[in-house]
Amino acid sequence: MQITAALTEDKGAEFTLTPLELDAPRPGEVLVRLVGSGVCHTDLIVRDQWYPVPLPAVLGHEGAGVVEAVGANVTAVAPGDHVVMTFNSCGGCRTCVSGRPAYCDQFFAYNFAGTRIDGSTPLHRDSADIHAVFFGQSAFATHAVATETNVVKVDRSVPLELLGPLGCGIQTGAGAVLNTLHPPAGSSLAIFGAGSVGLSAVMAAVVAGCTTIIAVDLNPQRLELARELGATHMINGGEGDTVARIQELTSGLGVDYSIETTAVPTVLRQAVDALNQGGTCGLIGAAAVGTEAAIDMSVLLFGRTVRGIVEGDSVPRTFIPKLVELYKQGRFPFDKLIKTYPFSEINTAVADSEKGVTLKPVLTFD
Known part of the structure; x- marks a missing residue:
């Protein structure tokens, strides 16, 4: 079938809306018509x-x-x-079968290779293959082929976009608190x-019952x-000694836990130095x-402890x-982070994200 996708042709280039051919789903695969697609920092890096994801490619995950x-x-x-598409995993390795699919032994092959495991791709332009299945989906497109493994059925009563x-992104921040x-x-x-x-981590900390929640930015x-x-x-963080301020707020001890999301080495050092004895720092930022x-x-x-979290x-x-469910109950209002953009304005959404104008751009599809 013919679809429209935002193609990444070269390193650092703008996204270009391009007609492509998408194959029908194979055994174990799912064809999804996109309603909304978030723009994530990982797409941009x-x-x-x-x-080193090979280009040209269709990103979006x-x-x-x-x-x-x-x-x-x-x-x-x-x-x-109604489904949400997430990261892909093999489902059968030692970490997947132990309930840790984010650390799949073949995580990079399933999410960053630009092809299926067998080297094929469902996307084509003028009979030439286009790198796809980014995170098992390549969601910067009107339609995507995902797998049964990386689609999650969701409540139809919640706005799908x-x-x-x-x-x-949101499961990463929330999960760092609630799962890790x-x-x-x-x-x-x-x-x-x-x-x-x-x-997202702040909201999850509220759900968890943390009584001291310090945001640094x-x-x-x-x-x-x-x-x-x-x-x-x-x-x-640009005004004074951040670590000293955190210690002041915690009677000189430091915090029980910290989370580093910026991927800035000096900030990771602060996140570790701000811990009390026995404290744990979760590293999320992708450098x-x-x-x-x-x-x-x-x-x-x-x-x-410093603990990497994927x-x-x-x-x-x-x-x-x-x-x-937490969102439906009003306890996890992640919609306050989101601003929507028509798919045709993907480059505006990206620019707003990079400038810090928008926290979480979401592309919407007619």
Whole structure:
């Protein structure tokens, strides 16, 4: 079938709306008509080739839409179902079968290779193959072929165009709190970076019952939104000593937990130094391959931990519906992070995201 996709032709180039041919779903695959697709930081750093995804390619990995067709042997969803598309995984390796699909032994092959595992692609232009199945979906398009493994059926009563970011950025921030750190009620948490991932962590910290929730950012508007979403303290990281301020707010001890979302090495150092003895820092920020950060070894020695977190340690088929239910109850208002743009304005959405004008752009499709 013919579709329209936002094609990334070269490193750093703007997205170009292009007619392409999309194959029918194979066994185990699902054809989805897109209703909404989030724009994520990972899409942009791949466009800029921080990670070596082959180009030209169709990116996008926070898609939500309606199932139009399924391949043979698909039983989890049926035509007409509303679904969120999330990251892909093999489903059979040691980590997948132990409930940790975000650490699939073949995570890069399933999400960043630009092809299926067998080297094929469902997208073509004038008989030439186009790299696709980015995160098992390539959602910057009117239609996408995903797999049964990486689609999650969702409640039809919730606005579908809002739900795509649950597949990556929002589940990453929320999951870091609820699935990885598991802060007990009454604990303290500092979140470095008040973008969509960091603010999702703020909302999750409220759900978890944290009583000291510190948001750190350079943008006063984002800090004010953090307050609205439940942060108890806001720190402008460009004004004074952030670590000293966190220690002041915690009787000189530091926080029980911290989350680093910025991918800035000096900020990671602050997130570790702000911990109390025995505290844990969750590293979420995606830096360019080869980026190094200096950590004081004596700080780590006293029981502190740095823990890398991918996709919020989520099992999407169970975690995403939980976030949807929290949203329906008014306890996880992630829609406050979202601004929608018509698909034709993808480059405006990207520019607004890069300038910090919009926290979480979502592309909508007619």
